[in-house]
Amino acid sequence: MFKDNNLKEIYEKYREGRLAHAYLIETNNTPKLINDLKELIKVINCPEEYQGSCKLCNLCNLIDKNNLPSLVTIEPDGASIKKNQIEELKINFETKPIYSKYNIYIIKNAEKLNGSSANAMLKFVEEPTEGILGFFITNNKDVIIPTIKSRCQSLVITYDSDNILDKLNITTEQFTSYKELINLYLNKIASNALINHKELILNKVSERKDIEILFKIIFEIYINYLEKNLNKSYNEEITNIYEIKEGTKEIISKLNIITKFLQDLSYNGNMELLLDKFVIEMRENHG
Ligand SMILES: [Zn+2]
Structure with missing residues (x-):
């Protein structure tokens, strides 16, 4: 599983029980990465030992339909990611997940976190809570607010372009x-x-x-x-x-x-x- 996949590194850490609480991933293809991330999230959470497909559990089904309550994707609302989007996420994650092991957030275009939303976000990355896993996705790590960047495990995942x-x-x-x-x-x-x-x-x-x-x-x-x-x-x-x-x-x-x-x-x-x-x-x- 994930042998040739770009997310192998995170998967290996998971198997060793050394998963970080937040990852910053730079990629040249956000949609592809999100798809791969969803696979990884299934592997980590599926009660049926997910091996590339799963028709047995509700969890995998909900992930496929983008309907899993404990998996929240945040993307810029207009020009930036707003503070209220992060506040909502916090409230959401006060409850323990029903189907999955983790509450998981994915922040797309993480470079669009502005001063106040990044501050609100720091709670998750500064005092990691057991059971919360986060992914910050960007096309350019260099423009990520340093306070966020320094608290994440950082990696680069590059895809061949669909030519x-x-x-x-x-x-x-x-x-x-x-x-x-x-x-x-x-x-x-x-x-x-x-x-x-x-x-x-x-x-x-x-x-x-x-x-x-x-x-x-x-x-x-x-x-x-x-x-x-x-x-x-x-x-x-x-x-x-x-x-x-x-x-x-x-x-x-x-x-x-x-x-x-x-x-x-x-x-x-x-x-x-x-x-x-x-x-x-x-x-x-x-x-
Ligand atoms: Zn499953």
Whole structure:
């Protein structure tokens, strides 16, 4: 168990009975790390000796559904993690857990703890309470408030990137320039502004195969937001290109529109007409 996994180190400590009360983990892929953490939390807590899957206990089931009361994930509320979010956590954790051995908190974007929320958080890391386990997650340890950092066991977990460049056979330079163009284009579509969308695209990329790549990236953006909405692991590098706040249903209907566009494009449909149709359909489906 966890042989090749990045969380092996924490698992080994658990087996030796030397689990720290709080870990600070720097990672390049938060969604993947959270998924792996959930596996680790199952291993540590499952009464059925979890071995990679468990259909027997309520605990594993609740973790899968993000419904375990003793597992609390905190993420920034707006620009920062607020003091009241931490106060709530404290109240929550005054009660002993029902299903699990530990009360566990995960702080995502821990660098967003501000002065007052970090202070409130210090109680957990300063006077560790038996039965409480914490994970601070960040993309950059160097910007974590020192009082927190110094009281956590710290480790770095790096994942290989899901390589979109290999998948679409494009260069980093192409990807960078497409990212900007896609962000601009999708923003214009969402804003309903009366602009010439076709020219926006065709001035930059006119070859059919380049337009195909562009729309394949747009497809990747939507599919990754779908994964995100379904609490699956997704590629942050892709979702960072453009922010989608729509629900699962809207995202699926847009994936259909993009798929149809790519299909028509491959059948040599008239490019300008296809681009017009695309904008109209995307706007009609705006959630
Ligand atoms: Zn279980």
